[in-house]
Amino acid sequence: MQETEFEIDRNAVGKYFLASMMLMCFYIHVLVSPLGILLVSAAGDRPSFSFQPAQAVSSHDGTSTFVIVSPTIFARIFSVCVSIFILLLVLLPLLFALFIFGKWLTPQQANKLRYRLEGNTLRADSGVLFFSRQSIPLERITDINLVQGPVMRHFGIWAMRIQTAGSAQCEATLYGVREPEKTRELILAQRKNVYGEKSEDA
Numbered sequence: 001m002q003e004t005e006f007e008i009d010r011n012a013v014g015k016y017f018l019a020s021m022m023l024m025c026f027y028i029h030v031l032v033s034p035l036g037i038l039l040v041s042a043a044g045d046r047p048s049f050s051f052q053p054a055q056a057v058s059s060h061d062g063t064s065t066f067v068i069v070s071p072t073i074f075a076r077i078f079s080v081c082v083s084i085f086i087l088l089l090v091l092l093p094l095l096f097a098l099f100i101f102g103k104w105l106t107p108q109q110a111n112k113l114r115y116r117l118e119g120n121t122l123r124a125d126s127g128v129l130f131f132s133r134q135s136i137p138l139e140r141i142t143d144i145n146l147v148q149g150p151v152m153r154h155f156g157i158w159a160m161r162i163q164t165a166g167s168a169q170c171e172a173t174l175y176g177v178r179e180p181e182k183t184r185e186l187i188l189a190q191r192k193n194v195y196g197e198k199s200e201d202a
Contacts, residue, residue, distance in 0.1 A: 004186070005116040006177045012155040013176035014110035019151050021102045025095055115174050120194050122162065122187060124172045134172050138191040140164040141171075144184045160184065 105128060114125040122141070124134040143163040152159060158180040161170040177183050 003116055003118050006183050008113055009157055009176045009178055010110040012157045014107040016152060016155045016157060017106035017109050018102045025098055115177060117190060124174060136162060136171055138194050141191050144187060146180050
């Protein structure tokens with residue numbers, strides 16, 4: 001059985017995986033932080049938590065008296081500041097830990113990628129903690145789309161999305177294959193050969 005393995009830019013793919021992980025963490029941080037601030041400040045905005053600063057007011061006869069100013073504004077500002085400090089104290093170490101974990105995980109993910117043609121089947125292996133092996137018959141492939149977002153463009157890689165008959169979503173995504181245009185043409189040409197052989201046999 002003839003086997004053709006596709007070359008992968010593993011270094012760029014690993015960097016792309018790490019950047020994607022950190023961007024996702026950043027988006028979650030942006031979404032969660034305002035909610036966390038509101039919840040913590042709401043929990044802290046209680047009568048026992050507030051304080052009542054005094055303000056001096058001058059009377060007509062020249063004497064000064066002290067009146068109590070409403071504590072709502074001061075207590076809310078203070079609680080928001082405390083909320084931001086607590087969130088930073090929790091989230092920054094968490095982001096740093098995720099970055100360290102990602103620095104270890106993403107190169108492993110890139111090294112585990114393997115894409116190849118085995119006869120009339122396209123095979124894609126991936127995964128570190130959970131290993132995945134996909135086998136796609138060439139006769140089911142309808143199209144191959146090349147996709148490159150801004151982060152992929154920065155690292156100079158493409159994603160090849162394999163479209164198959166009977167599926168609304170892509171069957172598999174191949175990351176960082178070198179010479180993606182040539183690889184796409186190779187797969188589609190092999191698929192055409194398979195259909196040609198079947199037509200002749202029929």
